[in-house]
Amino acid sequence: MKLLSGAIAAVDHGGSLGRASALFPHAPKPFVDLSTGINPHSYPLFDLPATALSRLPEAGQLLELAEIAALAYGAPSAAHVAAAPGTQILLPRVAALVRPGKALVLGPTYAEHARAAAIAGHAVAEVGDFEALAEADLAVLVNPNNPDGRVIEKAHLLDLAARLRAKGGLLVVDEAFMDVGPVEHSLAGDVGAGGVVVLRSFGKFFGLAGVRLGFALADRLTAERLDAQLGPWAVAGPALEYGIRALSDTAWQADMRQRLVQDALRLDALLGRYDVPVAGGTSLFRYLSFAEASILFSALGESGVLVRHFGDRPQVLRIGLPGSEAEWQRLEGALAGWVARREDAPKEIGQ
Amino acid sequence: MKLLSGAIAAVDHGGSLGRASALFPHAPKPFVDLSTGINPHSYPLFDLPATALSRLPEAGQLLELAEIAALAYGAPSAAHVAAAPGTQILLPRVAALVRPGKALVLGPTYAEHARAAAIAGHAVAEVGDFEALAEADLAVLVNPNNPDGRVIEKAHLLDLAARLRAKGGLLVVDEAFMDVGPVEHSLAGDVGAGGVVVLRSFGKFFGLAGVRLGFALADRLTAERLDAQLGPWAVAGPALEYGIRALSDTAWQADMRQRLVQDALRLDALLGRYDVPVAGGTSLFRYLSFAEASILFSALGESGVLVRHFGDRPQVLRIGLPGSEAEWQRLEGALAGWVARREDAPKEIGQ
Numbered sequence: 001m002k003l004l005s006g007a008i009a010a011v012d013h014g015g016s017l018g019r020a021s022a023l024f025p026h027a028p029k030p031f032v033d034l035s036t037g038i039n040p041h042s043y044p045l046f047d048l049p050a051t052a053l054s055r056l057p058e059a060g061q062l063l064e065l066a067e068i069a070a071l072a073y074g075a076p077s078a079a080h081v082a083a084a085p086g087t088q089i090l091l092p093r094v095a096a097l098v099r100p101g102k103a104l105v106l107g108p109t110y111a112e113h114a115r116a117a118a119i120a121g122h123a124v125a126e127v128g129d130f131e132a133l134a135e136a137d138l139a140v141l142v143n144p145n146n147p148d149g150r151v152i153e154k155a156h157l158l159d160l161a162a163r164l165r166a167k168g169g170l171l172v173v174d175e176a177f178m179d180v181g182p183v184e185h186s187l188a189g190d191v192g193a194g195g196v197v198v199l200r201s202f203g204k205f206f207g208l209a210g211v212r213l214g215f216a217l218a219d220r221l222t223a224e225r226l227d228a229q230l231g232p233w234a235v236a237g238p239a240l241e242y243g244i245r246a247l248s249d250t251a252w253q254a255d256m257r258q259r260l261v262q263d264a265l266r267l268d269a270l271l272g273r274y275d276v277p278v279a280g281g282t283s284l285f286r287y288l289s290f291a292e293a294s295i296l297f298s299a300l301g302e303s304g305v306l307v308r309h310f311g312d313r314p315q316v317l318r319i320g321l322p323g324s325e326a327e328w329q330r331l332e333g334a335l336a337g338w339v340a341r342r343e344d345a346p347k348e349i350g351q
Numbered sequence: 352m353k354l355l356s357g358a359i360a361a362v363d364h365g366g367s368l369g370r371a372s373a374l375f376p377h378a379p380k381p382f383v384d385l386s387t388g389i390n391p392h393s394y395p396l397f398d399l400p401a402t403a404l405s406r407l408p409e410a411g412q413l414l415e416l417a418e419i420a421a422l423a424y425g426a427p428s429a430a431h432v433a434a435a436p437g438t439q440i441l442l443p444r445v446a447a448l449v450r451p452g453k454a455l456v457l458g459p460t461y462a463e464h465a466r467a468a469a470i471a472g473h474a475v476a477e478v479g480d481f482e483a484l485a486e487a488d489l490a491v492l493v494n495p496n497n498p499d500g501r502v503i504e505k506a507h508l509l510d511l512a513a514r515l516r517a518k519g520g521l522l523v524v525d526e527a528f529m530d531v532g533p534v535e536h537s538l539a540g541d542v543g544a545g546g547v548v549v550l551r552s553f554g555k556f557f558g559l560a561g562v563r564l565g566f567a568l569a570d571r572l573t574a575e576r577l578d579a580q581l582g583p584w585a586v587a588g589p590a591l592e593y594g595i596r597a598l599s600d601t602a603w604q605a606d607m608r609q610r611l612v613q614d615a616l617r618l619d620a621l622l623g624r625y626d627v628p629v630a631g632g633t634s635l636f637r638y639l640s641f642a643e644a645s646i647l648f649s650a651l652g653e654s655g656v657l658v659r660h661f662g663d664r665p666q667v668l669r670i671g672l673p674g675s676e677a678e679w680q681r682l683e684g685a686l687a688g689w690v691a692r693r694e695d696a697p698k699e700i701g702q
Contacts, residue, residue: 014582033406042405053589054393056560057383060369085436085563114580119579131369176515209407210588212436228470232364233440238404238589296663325528 013111014308014318015209020301027304032322032330037146037177037285040255040323042207052237059232061240064124065247073200073246074188075217077104082226083243084234087176087201087214091116093229094216098170101137106130106145106152108313110174112139130156133171134163142174143185147308147318149161149280150288154185161187165195179205179253180260180283195217202239203285205256206246213239234267260284263321270328271319274335281318288317296338303334365463365669366560367661371652378655383673383681386659388497392556392607392672394597403588413586416594423598424551425539426568434579434594438527438552438565439491442467443581445548445567449521452488457503459494459664461525464491467666484522485514493525494536498669499638502630511590512538516693517545520697523548530556530604531611545570553590555635556607557597563592567645596650611635614672621679622670625686639668641691647689654685685701 002337012019014035020027066078084090091112095103099123107126117124123136130152133139139160145152161171174186182198187198198217203209213235216226234241240311244251260283267286268278276296280287288296296313300307308318322328363370365386371378417429426432435441437664442463446454451472456464458477468475473489481503484490490511495502512522519642524538526549538549549568552558564586567577597603608644611634618637619629627647639647645665659669673679 002644013407015407016410018409036407038407042401045401045404050393050396052592053396053559053561054389056366056387056389056554058369059367070391085587087442087586089436089585092580106654113670115579116582164354184683208404209584210402210404211409212584212587227445228466230444231467233437233563234440234559236436236563236587236590239587242404331532 001015011292012311014320016307017306020306024301024304024306025064029304032305032327034322034331035318036204036209036320037282038320039089039208039256039260039284040206040302040327041259042317042322043249046245048238052241057233057235057237058239060245063233063241065243067103068244068247069215070217070251071072071188071213072253073198073217074183074186076189077196079220080191080217080223081219081222082216082230083236084214084216084230085214085225085236085239086201086203086212088112088218090199090214090226093121093226094172094199095120095122095138095140097197097222098168098226100136101169102135103138103140104133104136105139106133106139107108108175109142109311110146113172113174122347130160133160136164137139137167137169138172139164139169140172140174142176142180143179144282146177147281147310147316148283148289149282149285151182151185154187154190156202157185157187158190161190161196165193170195172199174199176201176204176294177282177284180257187260187313188217191217192219194222198221202243202247204252206242207240208246211239211242211244212236219281257283266328267319267321269337270332274339279316285286285318285320288319289315293316293317297340299341300331300334303330303337305331307332354532356537363393363662364658364672368657371657375652375655375657376420378542378653380655382420383656383678385671385673385682386657386669386670387555387559387560388633388669389555389671390607390611390635391672391678392610394593394600398455399589399592399598403459403592405584406588407588408588408591409586411582412591416591419595419598420551420566421568423601423604424535424549424566424568426539426549427540427543431542431568431574433567433569433574433581435567436576436585436587436590437554437563437564438567439463439523439552441550441565441567442465443470444491444577446471446491448548448573448576449489449519452520453486454489454491455484455487457484457490457492458616460493461497461527464493464523464525473597481511487515488518488520489523490515490520491523491525493527494656495533495633497662498632498636499526499640499668500633500636502533502536503542505538508536508538509541512541512547521546521548523550526553527552528633528635529630531608539568543570544569545573546602553598555602555607557593559593559597562590563587563595564594572626583595589647589681608634611672617679618670618672621683621686625690627686630667635668636671640666641671644668650689650692651682653684654681654688656682656685
């Protein structure tokens with residue numbers, strides 16, 4: 001059996017309170033977890049029917065979910081949708097849709113794409129330039145990008161997809177945060193011709209990351225191939241129940257998009273008051289890039305406010321939205337404490 | 352992209368009320384669903400913490416689950432356990448642990464094993480003789496077998512595993528129903544040396560099939576490879592909560608094993624009163640093999656009692672356990688109706 005290469009080893013992510021406690025053992029609890037891009041305002045919880053837990057998931061319910069997802073995301077039809085227990089578990093399967101070759105990931109971005117492509121046997125490289133993706137057998141990008149929010153325009157994506165398709169390649173567009181737009185640059189409606197797989201995440205926008213539900217949108221044959229890999233009953237009963245209800249609740253979705261825009265603007269204003277510059281992001285998270293980022297990460301962590309840092313890029317942070325007034329106040333207090341300590345710190349002579 | 356072969360197409364299974372309604376549109380509702388081997392006495396449901404749905408599953412909780420599963424199943428350690436959202440989704444990944452070659456499945460058995468091996472690129476054949484499995488690169492059997500309950504003894508399994516391991520092959524033992532024994536023939540404790548993967552299903556014995564939780568027990572490196580394929584957060588929050596609680600509840604497990612034995616004996620007695628011979632099975636289902644099986648399937652179905660039939664073997668049925676007195680009475684009524692109609696039917700002259 002082939003040994004694991006370094007690229008296949010596990011990656012650190014945000015969202016782990018266990019890891020936070022290890023890093024900041026003396027922080028006041030509970031942690032305010034702003035280390036993910038998951039909506040803190042979950043879709044309203046409801047009582048599950050007992051059969052959602054006890055019985056095998058019904059094929060008819062899975063089809064209903066696929067139909068609702070196709071409508072919600074703008075895919076051509078339910079036959080273009082493969083539903084999975086989270087987008088994550090789809091990544092190596094999607095990467096394996098093309099023969100092992102050259103995988104290029106537009107980075108810096110979500111680290112699991114490179115890991116998944118390596119698992120599927122590709123030689124993987126990260127490129128910083130969108131144009132370079134045309135050289136790939138498998139090209140992967142996140143749109144809008146995580147963590148910086150960069151958006152690639154649809155016209156460019158379609159052009160790239162056509163070039164890859166012509167040589168039997170594949171473009172994977174991870175639209176994990178596309179629920180908050182800009183939806184005019186989504187490729188969900190353009191998967192029918194093949195050569196493009198769009199990934200959509202249920203848990204982030206609906207604030208239900210524990211449910212594990214994600215989708216691949218693709219041409220019919222590819223969606224069928226992914227369904228075959230997943231097998232029957234891949235989506236759990238609770239995920240079917242929440243997916244069907246939340247994805248068809250367009251009123252909640254519209255209200256939530258507005259609310260998240262307001263929250264993100266409030267976050268910008270708060271950070272601005274403490275001279276923390278916002279460099280990008282989406283309505284579900286903001287992206288910070290400045291010299292003191294790693295100091296701010298530690299200062300916030302010691303105050304029990306957890307944001308996302310990146311081991312290889314100490315100058316950047318990602319910060320999610322506080323979910324309650326108490327959390328906003330904890331963040332503000334932590335920022336104020338950081339600024340006060342910085343101003344109290346002894347200055348070097350001559351400065 | 353490679354076209355799907357027939358072997359990769361979807362397979363019919365028990366447990367679908369949608370399919371039952373299509374087959375028996377005039378049956379009295381609700382259906383009594385005896386078409387699966389899922390325990391009708393679910394582990395007691397409890398209120399999930401909201402964070403089980405809203406937050407990403409915690410790595411620490413997944414490790415706790417692996418530790419408890421190792422104890423419950425008798426695996427050498429948590430490092431020998433890969434937890435997944437159901438055993439089903441593991442099958443193609445486990446089949447892909449060996450290079451595409453000759454896969455032999457000891458049959459007749461659960462049809463998904465052949466499908467998964469074909470997806471992984473193997474040339475798949477079903478064999479009826481245990482000894483023939485030694486010729487395989489990938490040998491798969493279900494122990495105790497579904498649907499007939501046949502048990503292969505541990506000594507034979509270990510011998511086969513050693514022969515396969517010596518040539519770089521793999522033995523997969525699906526112990527989906529081993530929770531009800533005979534546990535002395537489980538290979539869960541013997542996975543450390545490699546060459547063996549044991550599959551365990553959470554949903555069947557605990558009656559929580561909708562939760563989607565299953566395990567591969569394997570040598571450390573193989574368990575790590577499977578974990579890498581699944582990625583972080585493969586097991587949903589509700590599955591973590593139920594898995595940790597139910598797998599550590601040894602008192603419930605011991606009581607349930609006794610209860611299921613009693614229920615299965617009661618089912619044997621009931622079937623015997625109506626001259627239906629029981630040919631095998633486990634405490635979670637019984638196996639019927641007799642000339643009138645397909646007639647009985649239809650007669651029960653029209654009475655709203657659903658059992659499992661097999662398209663390619665009309666003379667066999669699998670029947671699960673009724674869950675309540677009302678269900679036992681519905682089954683008894685359906686059997687009595689079948690016998691009465693049979694006795695009323697005009698006899699051929701001379702017989």
